[in-house]
Every structure is written in structure tokens, then in C-alpha cells.
Amino acid sequence: MSNAADMPVLRARGLRKEYGKGEGLVRAVDGVDLDIGAGETVAVMGPSGCGKSTLLHLLGGLDRPSGGEVSLNGHRIDDIGEKALARLRRTAVGFVFQSFHLMEELTAVENVELSALLAGRSPRAARRRAEDLLEQVGLADRARFLPSALSGGQRQRVAVARALSNEPLVVFADEPTGNLDSAATMDVLQLFEGLHESGQTLVVVTHDARIAATADRMISMRDGALIDETRLTGGTTGQLGALIGLED
Template sequence: MRHDDTRPDDDGVGSGGSGPARRRGAPPGAGTEPAVRRGDPRTRSGRAADPVLRAVGLSRTYGRGESTVWAVDALDLDVPAGQTLAVTGPSGCGKSTLLQLFGGLDRPTDGEVWLGGRRIDHLGEQALARLRRRAVGFVFQAFHLMDELTAAENVELPALLAGASPRAARRRAADLLDRVGLTDRARHLPAKLSGGQRQRVAIARALVNEPLVVLADEPTGNLDSAATHEVLRLFDELRAGGQTLVMVTHDERVAATADRVVSMRDGMLADDTRLDDGVGSGGSGGGPRRSGASSELGALLGWEG
């Protein structure tokens, strides 16, 4: 997953230096690091709540010299707690790279990634692996379930890896499969499940360690429209429960179900649109949403004139 071989030499020297070894030892949430940096112009007055995710001057390049490709280019982005954020853009715009940087699956060439008030881009491999297990839930386009494990076992696995007792893992998996409406499929192997069902198992798995954030890369990319609806309804429930969620999608209809949509072009943010009436979502999670009937849809029918 790492691409250290392609990093410019001077970067490793310039950014390695002091912090990482000390940081690695600090207990999570010990408050030794300022979550909001001094002089950060984007710190809004009065709100001290940390964003769950923060990118500061984030860059990721591939190759070097004249052929350097800036997949992510000096990008700044905050994702507050409880927000569902969709990242859209044409293929090659850097959106998947951004998601990998957020999830610690890839390392930036420059800039910072903060997760839960903690800077993660300098963590060592082990600390990063631990963080990914406990703090991040991943959902992929191709599901990535273990074929030889049942639905329930797939959901249990990350809990066991994170140190939960088998009993606790079983209980959590059962709860989550109930939540995604698959209790009656718990003992099925993935091969016996439809695409939509497989993705719902994968979402249950992503939630089993109660992550700070769920990162979803084209979560409906392999699904037909009925299964897409199932997954989007599930995301909507997560949103209502206050789960922070970042999804990358090229499908505007999927993106439109989020609280906020940012679009990327050439590694940079081209647009940032709030779809939740612009009210800060804060830590309390999703409030009530506007219901379906609306003047704007009526206007599309052209009946008001």
C-alpha cells in the first residue's frame, strides 16, 4: 500500500525529524497535541469541536521530476463529527487517493492528516494498522468479504482482531446484521448473497469496532439501482445515528444523499456544496431532514407558474 519508493528524497528528511517517535507513545486522546492549530484561519469563532477528519495542505504525488503527477494537491478539508460527506469528480481527479490518505492506507508526500484530533500521517506502520482497525471502517466497491467465512464471521473478524472476546464479537455481529436487515442471512457464505446483501454485510463489518469514521470508496459502484437504494437507505440511517461518513463516488445521485458534496478536479477542491440546509451538524449527529415534498421538485414539473 505504501509508495515510499516514489517519494522525493528530501521529503523524508524534511518531515521525519522530531515528532513521530514521541507521538507514537502517547495514549489516544491524551491531549498532547493541539487539535486545532494556532492561527488556523479556518477555525470558526466559538466552535471548539474538533473535526473528525482534517487535511491540511495535503499533497500526494506519484513519480518525480517532469513526470510528477499531483494526485492530491495542497488540499485543505475538515469533516466535522456526524457529517456525511461525498467526494465526487471525474476519474483521476484524486478522490480515491484522498480517501486512502484519510484512512492511513497511503501516506502523503506533504501536508497533514488528522483523525479524531490526532495527527496520523507520521505514525509508524504498527500504530497505523492499529488505528485503521479501531478508528476507521472501510467499505469498498468490490465488498472484499472473505469468501470462506459466513456473513456473521466476516462481521466478527475485525472485532476479534481488535481484541474483543469471541462472545462480545458474536453479539456485536448479530446486532449489526440485524441493523442492516440480514439476520436471516447470518450463516450464509458471501457467494449465496446478492450484491446488495454483500455490501450490507461489508457495512456491518465496517461498523463493528464503532469507528470514528466510515470511509466508503464507490460503495454502490457494483450494485444495480435496487441494491443501491438499500445501501443508501442504510447510509441514511447511519447518518441519522450521527455516524461520520466519507464516501467517494462518481455517481451524482449517490453524492446527493450526503450532507455535503465536494467535487475534486486535478487534485484540488473545485466545489463545496451543503445539502443539509447549511446548518452545522456538530457532534449531535443528524437532525431531522426535510421531507420529500418540496417546492423545488414542484418547480421541475412546471406547475407553479
């Protein structure tokens, strides 16, 4: 967090995204300024329809803004061509989606290696990397399974492994626990915690207070604008007992 001020990995200024025209104009993202430092975990929270997913798409180069700037690692990405954007997506960012978005006909390991293959790595290197990543997310024994044979939590872990495949600068996650039960959410949280500890920059859009609570920073969003920022300072309060009223 200390170097967030000098050199943010991700930086947005006056970011806007509008849909429709005239009466039907919707400002999904309306003048967002944001700096995210290397190694930071940032949670964006807000009611559904507040524009947080759109913001994530703009930051990750999945969608183009109507106005404003986005820079990744000091380079503008809002005005570059489709091709450069595609290169950015396969080298600098990784995505995790609410509904996993795995290819049904590919096994876990094939899904993970796909983004490495798209990035032009050799099949052998891509496969090795994919196997390592699956091991890292605790699914080494499920590598040859099709997504349909995996549980929701396992699928999301495969998706996380895929997002990490090309050692991205930033991993973007859009409601990663939205389709998961409590226990599977825990698995994903633990995985994110591990990423955080290894210094991975992580931007998570979520409804889930549990994810938000484990972030370094929590940003609240309403009607396309950032309205509040909370830093949940590090270290535990050491008063866990207070949670169950043990000390009276």
C-alpha cells in the first residue's frame, strides 16, 4: 500500500460510461477517479445496478469508456486499438466471473491453459503452468475433469487459476462468490487471501461483505459514482472475544 501513492498500477480519471441517448441516457459510470496500488486488494461494493460491474469492465479493458482515462502500469488503455486491447487482456489482466465462464467441452487443465495458449506460449509450457496453477488452487487431482463434473467452488477455483495463467498485473473478479454457497465462498476467499499475500493486485466487485471485509480497501459505489472509501486497517483488533460476548 505504501507505494500506491507514487506509482499506482491502475489509475482512472473522470471515467464515464453512458448507454442510450436523450431521455433514455443511463450513466452507468459517472466520473470515477481511482488509484489502485501494486499488491492492493480493493473491493467495490454497492447495490445492484450501481455500475460496479461496468466499472470493472472499463478498468480491465473489456469495454471502452465514453470518456475519461484509464492507465494500467502508466500506459493509457482507454484509447488503444482492439488488437492492443486484446494483447493487454492476455498479458496484463486476468478475469474471474460470477458464472465462472469455463468452456464446457474443455477439461479443467485445458481451460486453464487456454489463456496461455492464446498468449502464444508453447503447448508444453502452457500445460505445465496450468498444472502448477491447479495444484496451487488445490485441484491437482481434478485436472482431467470436465467443468460439469466439478462443484461450483471448484469451478471458480479453476477460473481463478485461469486468470492467473499469464501472471497478470491485476486480477479482476466480478461477483466471484455470487453463485457459491458459504463453504465454497470460504475456499475462494482463502484463495484470494493467498493471492493477496503473494502480492497480487486484486480488484473485486462484490455484494458479499465477507470479501469486502478482507480487502485492504473498500469502495462504495452508488449511481455510477464512488461515494465512500473505507480502509480497514491491517491486523486484527485482538478482541475476537467481543464477538461472542465472552468477556462479561
